[in-house]
Amino acid sequence: MKVTFPHMGSLAIPMKALLEEAGLEVVLPPPTSKRTLTLGSRHAPEFACLPLKINLGNYLEALELGADTIIMAGGVGPCRFGYYGQVQREILRSLGKDCDFLIFEPPAGDFKGLASTCRRLFAGCRPAGILRGAKIAWAKARAVDKLWQVSLWARPREVERGRTSKIIRKLYHKLDQACEMKRIRRIVREGIEELKSQAKGEPKAHIALVGEIYVVLDPFSNQYIEERLGEMGVEVSRTIYLSQWIVHHLVLPTFRLHRPNRSLGLASGYLNYAVGGHGLETVANTVLAARRRFDGVVQLAPFTCMPEIVAASILPRVSKGEGISVLTLFLDEHTGEAGLVTRLEAFVDMLLRQQRQRRQGHGILSWA
Numbered sequence: 459m460k461v462t463f464p465h466m467g468s469l470a471i472p473m474k475a476l477l478e479e480a481g482l483e484v485v486l487p488p489p490t491s492k493r494t495l496t497l498g499s500r501h502a503p504e505f506a507c508l509p510l511k512i513n514l515g516n517y518l519e520a521l522e523l524g525a526d527t528i529i530m531a532g533g534v535g536p537c538r539f540g541y542y543g544q545v546q547r548e549i550l551r552s553l554g555k556d557c558d559f560l561i562f563e564p565p566a567g568d569f570k571g572l573a574s575t576c577r578r579l580f581a582g583c584r585p586a587g588i589l590r591g592a593k594i595a596w597a598k599a600r601a602v603d604k605l606w607q608v609s610l611w612a613r614p615r616e617v618e619r620g621r622t623s624k625i626i627r628k629l630y631h632k633l634d635q636a637c638e639m640k641r642i643r644r645i646v647r648e649g650i651e652e653l654k655s656q657a658k659g660e661p662k663a664h665i666a667l668v669g670e671i672y673v674v675l676d677p678f679s680n681q682y683i684e685e686r687l688g689e690m691g692v693e694v695s696r697t698i699y700l701s702q703w704i705v706h707h708l709v710l711p712t713f714r715l716h717r718p719n720r721s722l723g724l725a726s727g728y729l730n731y732a733v734g735g736h737g738l739e740t741v742a743n744t745v746l747a748a749r750r751r752f753d754g755v756v757q758l759a760p761f762t763c764m765p766e767i768v769a770a771s772i773l774p775r776v777s778k779g780e781g782i783s784v785l786t787l788f789l790d791e792h793t794g795e796a797g798l799v800t801r802l803e804a805f806v807d808m809l810l811r812q813q814r815q816r817r818q819g820h821g822i823l824s825w826a
């Protein structure tokens with residue numbers, strides 16, 4: 459069995475560790491590129507959301523490299539993620555691709571389906587290897603997130619432009635190679651020191667990044683927005699991390715330990731119920747950012763993403779009610795770099811102007 463899975467930011471680092479430690483042969487899709495997106499867009503329905511197209515491109519590229527089994531997460535709820543896997547499987551079949559497609563559906567009270575998919579994937583693997591894989595994968599998922607978080611803090615303060623991005627790439631490569639817990643912990647410790655040591659000064663502004671999980675976590679699909687903002691001197695606070703998503707959406711529901719997320723209550727009055735995906739989180743986190751006195755919020759959403767369209771229609775009211783500026787960016791295969799950079803620069807300029815106005819006691823400029 460030669461297993462593959464789609465990219466989503468740095469998901470490949472922990473996922474590869476889990477599967478390889480369990481004893482499976484992994485065929486990684488090449489890093490997501492223009493070719494990946496072109497392949498996926500060519501074969502996906504035109505109005506499918508961007509992550510589906512990119513994932514499809516990842517599968518096609520991995521199949522070219524010899525993969526024969528695809529792993530994909532399933533989903534429940536009002537958005538299209540619930541039938542993503544099935545749609546992708548049918549597209550691959552229609553293209554004559556001969557491969558197994560394993561969809562890990564969230565258990566929702568019934569573990570039989572999940573257990574049977576796990577048995578199919580790990581058939582022949584030693585339980586000790588699977589457990590060790592899970593432990594190392596979890597440590598790597600946390601390490602990746604911790605280092606990224608520090609890089610977001612360091613980038614707007616870096617003395618030499620581009621240095622933070624170079625360091626984080628090097629650290630991720632080291633993490634990918636690491637096989638021992640001790641080594642992972644050391645990479646994190648030394649990585650944090652290295653990132654912090656080259657950071658001086660203060661950022662010009664603080665922005666919270668909210669929106670749909672895939673485009674928030676995946677730098678290719680969001681056109682490296684965190685790097686771009688950081689290099690403009692803006693400190694970005696990302697509201698979603700992979701390890702946090704694993705705990706809240708996979709581990710806790712699997713063991714029926716689901717804890718209500720109290721910060722979602724902040725959306726009350728603007729949006730009172732879940733609309734699928736991260737729509738409710740987007741609204742709640744925008745309110746939270748305003749109350750924590752961030753300068754602005756950037757909402758990222760794949761074009762045609764239903765939950766984020768709902769959130770985007772509510773955010774102007776949140777912006778007015780809470781006094782925070784919001785920029786919504788819908789992303790798809792036609793999103794051009796120059797247009798995106800122009801909008802970001804204009805938004806940051808406006809935030810800086812608002813800061814000056816506030817300092818001079820003129821109140822906040824309206825974002826209309």
Ligand code: SF4
Nearest residue numbers: 507537539735763764
């Ligand atoms: S949340 Fe949006 S982008 Fe993600 S699967 Fe659902 S509709 Fe598509």
